[in-house]
Amino acid sequence: MTHAVVLGAGSWGTAFAKVLADAGREVVIWARRPDVAELINKTRTNSDYLPDLRLPPTVRATADPAEAISGADLVVLAVPSQTLRGNLADWAGHLEPDSTLVSLMKGIELGTTKRMSEVIVETAGVAADRVVVVTGPNLAPEIADGQIAATVVACTDMDRATLVQSSISTSYLRPYTNDDVIGCELGGAVKNVIALAAGIAAGMGLGDNTRATLITRGLAETARLGVALGADPLTFAGLAGMGDLVATCTSPLSRNRTFGAHLGRGETLEQAQRATRQTAEGVKSCLAIRDLSRAHGVEMPITEQVERICHEGADPRAAMAALMSRKPRPE
Template sequence: MSNKVAVLVAGSWGTALASVLAHNNLEVAVWTRNIEQVKEINEKHMNSRYLPDAALPANIRATTDMKDAVDGAKAIVIVAPSSAMREVSNQLKAYWTEGTLVIHATKGFETESLKRMSTVISEELGCDEGNLVVLSGPSHAEEVIKKCPTTVVVASANAQAAAAAQDLFMNSYFRVYTNRDMIGVELAGALKNIIALGAGMSDGLGFGDNAKAALLTRGLAEISRIGVEMGANPLTFAGLAGIGDLVVTATSRHSRNWRAGSLLGQGKALGEVLDSMGMVVEGIRTTKAAYVISSKLGVQMPIVDQLYHVLFMDRDPRVAVEALMGRDPKTEMEIMPQEIWEQWHT
């Protein structure tokens, strides 16, 4: 049995996951298009652009040749940005062998099609989406690379595939749970970035803890509402992929989404914020996708709606907050159709 795992690509999260796999005594091949990044990883055992000052295990090898990276690998971990997922998956198709475990750890939607990442991968590889695995949960790369205790979830309709992914990553500081609700885990991981943007914006406006607690709580209600409509298990949103990831992304300065939101709340223009970040802020793309999806499905997502108007329609953040606070009175508990509960109870 091969002891090799391929990781595509070498951003902060891909590098952190490669480090976990390397610490589990696996041979890790990391693919990137950047030749300078390859040299630094192979010669200095560092990836200073994304994780400065972090020493990488010697059994991580980088390459610009995707065929070389995936040849003989027993598993392939895709950590491409959502905007590049289709392109990377299409390139992988020429080298992927049917039956090789494919895990993705990307949080977002394809902007044009509004499809989840597992759908995009399955379309390009020509494989059954149910055999893919998604890895998600509260996990900052900056802490994982330091071996800080971290818990995540791997989800797949294929229980054997999820268990195999669990075995690959599980160790003393990286605890992995399994879940059969791939849809819910993917939606939770993508949509929480929107609420994290809002939480950063609230902090940037100086609104304090009360406002942020309300934003996270009602944001989770919106995530659950659209998730159930799209076929997710409502209990998933109370787990690691849901509330766990929401809390860590919306309250930490490691979070790009929180930082971007904070700058917006301080009055910075969106273009200026994106230029200053230097890395992808998935929540911005995801806000646009969620706004369109919720409109098509007729699902109310007032926080998403206001953030969409702030990001793309030049609405003042304070005006957006006033609109949220001035909505008609509501009951806190949205009634979920009985057939939904019965579906997931069995």
Template sequence: MSRVAVMGAGSWGTAFALVLSDAGNDVTLWARRPELAAAINAEHQNPDYFSGVALPPSLCAVSDPAEAMEGAELVVLGVPSQSLRPNLSHWPIPSDAIVVSLAKGIERGTGLRMSQVVAEAGGIDAERIAVVTGPNLAREIAERQPSASVVASTSEATAAALQQACHTPRFRAYTNTDVIGCELGGATKNVIALAVGMAIGLGFGANATASVITRGLAEITRLGQALGADPYTFSGLAGLGDLVATCSSPLSRNRTFGEELGRGRTVAEISASTRQVAEGVLSCASIQALAAAQEVEMPIVDAVAAVVGGELTPAELMTTLMSRSAKPERY
């Protein structure tokens, strides 16, 4: 059993806290709002995200970051990607703890992956940093449906320790040392899911969505290889698995956000109507900049960034993609 702090009581943070508790760890969940922490402790559920889903009685919630992390051997970062750096600036992370990122995004302004943000802003050595990625639809995991994910670290020992801490009969964890590929797959698939959602919102069928998913995987792989990732990562859970789940499920906030865009709502209107964060909306410009710096062609990412920036409509996005010049498939 490990002493674990999960920093963030949103949907994914709560679901992963449940997994860690089911695996036999002593888990404390940090909630930014004291009233939410009190509700979790009193009701043994998260009323804001998973009403009706029972949390283990042993899982406790607090609203003081220092209290949550006191004595923690494992600190899990469950806040959105763009708020990770400011939180790390004042969180007292224990000096010997393994630090785990759950966020799937690229930091705006710097183009850094989340493990890089943790290293830079938190002063954490790379061998103590890990990420969790793969097909991680939070509600299904909270409902204890069977799921497999990847725990990645440049240190095999760190990845193995995290694997042991979160492996349960319903949550199967695989290790990987390709942190670059795992993080790029997790971040970029959100942008592809926005495009798939727009296609669905516009009324298009399976041919269109399958085409976007497949060509999206090609874009992710091109960028990953340019940045030093192992191309085989993208055929696994952190690549294809995560992409399929995010693009196929109505539980995916990025796909759902894209659907609303396809139906004519604006980015501002959709964002104002939910407390959930669609990471693809926040990261698409950063991923586009990474691709441009590597001279990697990513037409789907470019088109999604143009829609998010108000330069294209979803209908124009589809026209733009379909009217590109003909090329060999392996171009």
């Protein structure tokens, strides 16, 4: 019997398993830790990430990836971006021949500057049209709670995109298809870096004008990079661009914004990591995105300053001053 598997039992992976189940799918969650899998099976909850969510009876969990993947026609990848290649190398041999691989990850790989769909194609040895990207304003606790939201399902194969769309359509989640995989992935990756900047500004005590400036200028630098890589600029005006950016830069549920606020209050990277206890993808992705932008000759001043704060120990106030002292130019 076919089923969907979600590889990763973090907040978004767990919430996405609920979405699949609510849309009528049998779902297996793979958890790295056996105790998490056991807890899900016994209590229907994942107390480490979404303690208030009770998973439907059509969801079960295992710590055995081979067992989880066996027979799955829909394989959802929900691990931290920088661990994808290593994990997928171990899992690829268990994939069904024509299964659809769904990426929930929003990052750029360090070293290679590859998007997550590119890493999947390269590591699993599958055709690009087997990979579907789900992105947009996807704050996991709200979706787990059944609050109204929309998302984007991007794939170069529209039949496969439509398959995933139907597999996650519920009364509370409305998915839209899109064939611009490059734009959708970049929107999801760069918004984490801009959200760090928004959080840093909030931690410094700066207000709504600053946040609005960072959101709009952050969108501009995202679109510049996207166009250089072949994305459709209109993508960035939609859910995968502006929608995701607004949610991540403004919500207290955003891990990247929250992490940034700790940095803005003068905490070190290590102190912020201890305080948040979850992965803020933008911290590592800002390095890869900076490298990607430089390789393509694209100016990304907000990304550059976030990287300096996170990895070079720059003072947030000095970084903000550097942004404000840039040469005046037309918008």
